[in-house]
Amino acid sequence: MKSENHIRQMVIETACAMSNSGLSPGRSGNVSQRHEDGFLITPSGMAYSELQPADIVFVDEQGRADENGREPSSEWRFHHDIYRQYEAAGGIVHCHSRFATVLACCNREIPSFHYMVAVAGGKKIPVAPYALFGTQSLSDHVVAALEGYRACLMQHHGLVTYGDRASAALELAHEVEQLAAQYVSVLQLGSPALLSDRQMEEVIERFKTYGKSAQKGGQG
Ligand SMILES: [Zn+2]
Numbered sequence: 001m002k003s004e005n006h007i008r009q010m011v012i013e014t015a016c017a018m019s020n021s022g023l024s025p026g027r028s029g030n031v032s033q034r035h036e037d038g039f040l041i042t043p044s045g046m047a048y049s050e051l052q053p054a055d056i057v058f059v060d061e062q063g064r065a066d067e068n069g070r071e072p073s074s075e076w077r078f079h080h081d082i083y084r085q086y087e088a089a090g091g092i093v094h095c096h097s098r099f100a101t102v103l104a105c106c107n108r109e110i111p112s113f114h115y116m117v118a119v120a121g122g123k124k125i126p127v128a129p130y131a132l133f134g135t136q137s138l139s140d141h142v143v144a145a146l147e148g149y150r151a152c153l154m155q156h157h158g159l160v161t162y163g164d165r166a167s168a169a170l171e172l173a174h175e176v177e178q179l180a181a182q183y184v185s186v187l188q189l190g191s192p193a194l195l196s197d198r199q200m201e202e203v204i205e206r207f208k209t210y211g212k213s214a215q216k217g218g219q220g
Pocket of ligand 1: 096
């Protein structure tokens with residue numbers, strides 16, 4: 001098991017990588033990683049480049065943040081609820097990346113226009129209905145939309161992904177943003193043909209073994 005300080009560093013590195021890659025403009029977005037009976041999350045309203053390990057906030061099983069520390073990101077609720085609901089979630093990334101947000105604003109899920117859509121675990125990438133940021137309603141919608149998927153768009157808002165750790169969630173966010181950009185381009189040419197359920201099941205099956213070897217090769 002990694003030390004708490006090491007996980008704090010990993011959260012900072014992932015948040016900086018998210019910000020530097022342009023995936024989430026300004027101070028938008030947030031990153032967390034599961035730790036003990038809770039999780040460690042980026043604080044509210046700080047520039048990612050200024051983060052120090054002590055700025056990362058631990059939120060426990062009951063959703064209580066350390067009183068001596070900083071305020072957790074305003075979206076800590078859906079991080080909390082995703083970890084509770086989905087055991088496979090070890091890290092979470094939320095961002096307002098450009099093309100995922102464009103689709104989310106049009107309430108367009110990403111259908112099986114490309115086989116890589118299965119990277120999020122299912123035959124499409126769904127959209128969670130809109131609710132005010134930071135609310136329990138938003139969290140409920142996100143948790144429900146993620147049933148069977150490791151990523152969902154958030155209507156009029158952005159994108160959320162999870163993986164076995166924060167860096168894996170960020171990698172998935174990049175994949176989804178790339179797919180969203182491709183899908184937006186495809187829509188400009190007309191309505192694309194979609195892969196069938198059976199074709200997508202084949203891809204999902206193939207990814208199960210592919211994912212395992214990729215994880216072994218990935219950094220710890
Ligand atoms: Zn947001």
